Amino acid sequence: MTAPAAMTAAHGRPILEIRNVTKDFGGVRATDDLSLAIAPGELHCMIGPNGAGKSTFFKLLMGTIRPTKGEILFNGEDITRLPPHQRARRGLGIKFQNMQVYSELTVFQNFFIPLRRNHKPSAMPGLVADILDRIHLSGLEDELVRNLSHGQQQWLSIGMSIALEPKV
Numbered sequence: 001m002t003a004p005a006a007m008t009a010a011h012g013r014p015i016l017e018i019r020n021v022t023k024d025f026g027g028v029r030a031t032d033d034l035s036l037a038i039a040p041g042e043l044h045c046m047i048g049p050n051g052a053g054k055s056t057f058f059k060l061l062m063g064t065i066r067p068t069k070g071e072i073l074f075n076g077e078d079i080t081r082l083p084p085h086q087r088a089r090r091g092l093g094i095k096f097q098n099m100q101v102y103s104e105l106t107v108f109q110n111f112f113i114p115l116r117r118n119h120k121p122s123a124m125p126g127l128v129a130d131i132l133d134r135i136h137l138s139g140l141e142d143e144l145v146r147n148l149s150h151g152q153q154q155w156l157s158i159g160m161s162i163a164l165e166p167k168v
């Protein structure tokens with residue numbers, strides 16, 4: 001499927017383009033000639049039954065697996081062969097189902113990891129407070145992550161993704 005020309009014209013150049021991406025695992029085709037264009041500010045949802053290729057799509061997008069054919073463009077740049085860390089540095093972020101939190105650290109210390117790249121330590125308390133307010137975990141900065149409920153840890157993981165300030 002290809003994005004309608006009217007959509008890209010109305011919103012400008014897509015921030016993310018998937019062009020004819022196919023991924024084969026041996027004799028199994030997980031994605032088949034997938035094309036998608038997403039303009040800045042658009043929100044999309046992907047639904048489907050188990051085995052439909054949703055997780056494969058996101059692994060292709062983040063670079064943890066490579067497509068059999070096709071290309072992935074981010075801000076007009078071909079990122080198909082870039083490793084995950086280079087995609088993240090360009091502004092592509094994802095929050096997987098498995099949490100990426102550090103249970104032996106405090107909530108605040110967990111935020112230090114994604115924030116340290118773009119912010120001075122003196123700015124971090126305010127930034128952390130803002131994110132905690134957005135994810136409804138205000139007041140838990142000094143709590144050890146292992147003491148949070150599973151749901152709170154999931155929200156913390158989402159907050160850490162937000163702290164990276166991804167474009168997508």
